[in-house]
Amino acid sequence: MNLQMPLEAVKGVGEKTAEQLHAAGLDTVYDLITFLPRAYEDFSEVVAIADIRPGKHTIKAHCEKVEIKRVRRGMTVTTAVLSDGTAKLNAVWFNQPYRAAQLKGDDEYYFSGTYEFSYNRYQLTNPSAEKVSDMPVSTDRIVPIYRAIKGLKSQLVRKLLIELRPFVRILPDPLPADIVTSQNLLPYAEALLALHFPKDARDIERARDRLAFDEMFDLLLAAELNKQSHAQLTGWHIPFDKKAVQEFVAGLPFQLTDAQRRAAWEIIQDFEREIPMNRLLQGDVGSGKTVVAGLAARQAASVGFQSAIMAPTEILASQHAETLTNLLQPFGVSVGLLTGSVKGKARQELYKQIASGGVDVVVGTHALIQDAVEFHRLGFVVIDEQHRFGVAQRQQLLHKSERMPHLLAMTATPIPRSLALTVYGELDISVLNERPKGRKPILTKLWSPNSRSQLYDLIEEQLAKGRQAYVICSLIDDNADNELKSVQAEYKKLRVGPFKHRQIGLLHGKLKPAEKEAVMADFASGKTDILVSTTVVEVGVDVPNATVIMIENADRFGLAQLHQLRGRVGRSEHQSYCYLVMSDSKAPSKRLREIEKSNDGFYLAQVDLDLRGPGEIYGRAQHGDLNLQVATLGDTKLIARAQREAKDFVAAKRDLLQYKQLANQVERYQRLTKLN
Ligand code: ADP
Ligand code: MG
Numbered sequence: 001m002n003l004q005m006p007l008e009a010v011k012g013v014g015e016k017t018a019e020q021l022h023a024a025g026l027d028t029v030y031d032l033i034t035f036l037p038r039a040y041e042d043f044s045e046v047v048a049i050a051d052i053r054p055g056k057h058t059i060k061a062h063c064e065k066v067e068i069k070r071v072r073r074g075m076t077v078t079t080a081v082l083s084d085g086t087a088k089l090n091a092v093w094f095n096q097p098y099r100a101a102q103l104k105g106d107d108e109y110y111f112s113g114t115y116e117f118s119y120n121r122y123q124l125t126n127p128s129a130e131k132v133s134d135m136p137v138s139t140d141r142i143v144p145i146y147r148a149i150k151g152l153k154s155q156l157v158r159k160l161l162i163e164l165r166p167f168v169r170i171l172p173d174p175l176p177a178d179i180v181t182s183q184n185l186l187p188y189a190e191a192l193l194a195l196h197f198p199k200d201a202r203d204i205e206r207a208r209d210r211l212a213f214d215e216m217f218d219l220l221l222a223a224e225l226n227k228q229s230h231a232q233l234t235g236w237h238i239p240f241d242k243k244a245v246q247e248f249v250a251g252l253p254f255q256l257t258d259a260q261r262r263a264a265w266e267i268i269q270d271f272e273r274e275i276p277m278n279r280l281l282q283g284d285v286g287s288g289k290t291v292v293a294g295l296a297a298r299q300a301a302s303v304g305f306q307s308a309i310m311a312p313t314e315i316l317a318s319q320h321a322e323t324l325t326n327l328l329q330p331f332g333v334s335v336g337l338l339t340g341s342v343k344g345k346a347r348q349e350l351y352k353q354i355a356s357g358g359v360d361v362v363v364g365t366h367a368l369i370q371d372a373v374e375f376h377r378l379g380f381v382v383i384d385e386q387h388r389f390g391v392a393q394r395q396q397l398l399h400k401s402e403r404m405p406h407l408l409a410m411t412a413t414p415i416p417r418s419l420a421l422t423v424y425g426e427l428d429i430s431v432l433n434e435r436p437k438g439r440k441p442i443l444t445k446l447w448s449p450n451s452r453s454q455l456y457d458l459i460e461e462q463l464a465k466g467r468q469a470y471v472i473c474s475l476i477d478d479n480a481d482n483e484l485k486s487v488q489a490e491y492k493k494l495r496v497g498p499f500k501h502r503q504i505g506l507l508h509g510k511l512k513p514a515e516k517e518a519v520m521a522d523f524a525s526g527k528t529d530i531l532v533s534t535t536v537v538e539v540g541v542d543v544p545n546a547t548v549i550m551i552e553n554a555d556r557f558g559l560a561q562l563h564q565l566r567g568r569v570g571r572s573e574h575q576s577y578c579y580l581v582m583s584d585s586k587a588p589s590k591r592l593r594e595i596e597k598s599n600d601g602f603y604l605a606q607v608d609l610d611l612r613g614p615g616e617i618y619g620r621a622q623h624g625d626l627n628l629q630v631a632t633l634g635d636t637k638l639i640a641r642a643q644r645e646a647k648d649f650v651a652a653k654r655d656l657l658q659y660k661q662l663a664n665q666v667e668r669y670q671r672l673t674k675l676n
Pocket of ligand 2: 289290
């Protein structure tokens with residue numbers, strides 16, 4: 001018997017059960033033992049029926065009478081009268097006709113369920129029922145609730161775990177014993193026993209604390225090891241070309257901000273090092289990240305290195321190509337654009353140019369990572385809006401060079417410091433915490449749907465001054481199932497109604513790439529006054545003359561997303577406005593009030609973090625694959641503890657391979673979080 005044994009070998013697991021377990025991703029004894037409850041229900045106290053109050057309870061009773069009624073469409077309702085000698089009570093089950101057969105006879109049962117008022121009387125709704133003479137698993141204790149992956153029943157998991165209990169007891173501890181002691185942690189086996197068979201709430205808390213430490217320690221150790229292995233690499237030496245940089249800066253139509261200068265200088269210094277750069281450039285929307293990347297590409301080109309700049313959408317890639325062409329061409333640095341829309345002969349020609357070094361800076365979408373793309377001498381890689389790419393995609397691009405190229409990952413997603421450590425632990429970070437000079441804060445207002453016409457007047461005021469506007473809707477087409485606004489319908493409405501004298505563009509994800517490009521080009525050149533668009537403009541789009549954005553059904557968006565959308569305006573010295581139109585005239589939430597008050601992405605991220613927890617914001621979006629079961633990425637105390645141990649572990653040059661289970665877990669995290 002061992003932990004890697006298939007679950008089929010466990011008593012009570014037949015073919016059907018095995019199938020269910022496999023479907024939920026549980027194959028071995030180990031898998032099931034480490035499958036943690038997501039919640040608990042406290043049924044540990046048996047109450048007398050005479051004392052029962054509304055809420056979740058366990059009673060110990062026998063069944064006096066049971067009846068099945070068939071109602072509409074094959075539904076059944078099973079009702080029973082339960083008695084424990086103190087009083088009687090009604091129980092009801094929906095679509096569980098087998099209860100009738102189960103409860104016949106005089107046996108005593110534990111019933112655990114919710115006692116509530118419904119259908120005009122008090123009753124116990126859908127209680128679980130287990131014979132007192134059997135060992136109960138779902139009643140009469142604090143009952144763990146497991147995630148119902150593909151319909152997997154908690155009840156089944158509980159039963160099997162009782163069979164496996166002896167295994168849990170002998171589970172080896174994945175952490176080195178000295179760490180368990182110094183951190184005052186519960187031994188691993190005890191922690192798992194406590195989670196699957198808790199005695200009380202305190203028991204559960206200590207157990208969760210132990211497992212959360214493991215997850216965080218593994219994650220941070222992985223980051224430390226990634227950092228260490230990165231330091232072994234030899235990259236390209238790109239010496240500082242002062243003249244090239246000075247000329248570039250002098251040629252800009254604006255003054256760089258201090259933050260931009262600082263970030264650029266950090267990059268230039270990294271270029272000169274032996275070790276390839278591994279840097280995250282974090283800057284709020286509109287803080288001017290592109291020009292920093294452009295400056296670095298200029299520097300690389302001046303000593304004969306190519307740069308690759310990857311963006312998540314075609315719109316953004318072609319916008320970058322245009323911006324960079326304007327910035328770099330005057331210095332004889334050539335820029336190429338590679339997207340899915342470049343086809344046939346033109347594409348072949350571009351491939352040739354990239355391979356021969358005829359193009360210095362290649363801007364593109366995912367098209368850049370295809371096998372056919374070969375570089376002459378790739379020295380510098382930029383990933384814009386890096387959270388939109390998977391680890392594998394970043395790696396594929398980086399591997400198009402003989403040596404590890406310098407990497408600059410850019411993001412507008414502001415991450416509070418504590419989180420950055422767990423999510424980007426191995427990266428050096430540059431922050432653009434300053435907006436270009438002369439920018440006025442965007443004025444943001446929540447707007448009632450009943451006063452749309454006043455809002456159109458305000459937009460018209462801007463258009464009359466020669467400015468432009470965005471109107472954002474969440475849907476492409478109207479949908480009968482909900483009331484959300486669609487771009488198609490709004491486009492039609494605005495064209496014949498309030499803005500019939502204006503030029504209006506329509507942009508959404510279903511347009512062909514060439515159509516999107518034409519629509520964007522018309523808006524960028526000022527040919528159209530208003531762009532009605534879905535959130536495809538959310539990332540990166542830069543049309544400085546646009547000064548007003550109206551977002552329909554704003555309450556349906558997350559704070560981060562609204563902030564991103566708002567960032568489409570406020571990109572010039574003109575005063576800009578953001579109007580958030582509510583779905584209904586109810587009082588807006590606290591969350592939305594915050595965005596009305598603040599223009600600071602970092603502050604808003606912190607608010608989102610406090611209001612919704614880090615799982616909501618970064619868990620899935622950034623690192624869904626990490627699959628943290630217990631730890632939260634924003635738990636600063638835990639992070640500090642785990643980081644100290646992880647650093648000590650690496651500094652002491654301890655051999656990870658001595659701890660096999662730990663090594664496996666850490667290796668998995670290393671793969672998932674590594675940027676190159
Ligand atoms: P983001 O950080 O959101 O990617 P962009 O790189 O798109 O921002 O820059 C936003 C706009 O600000 C662009 O139009 C850019 O030309 C302009 N810009 C960048 N830096 C400055 C600066 N220092 N002064 C004035 N305008 C700037
Ligand atoms: Mg950008």
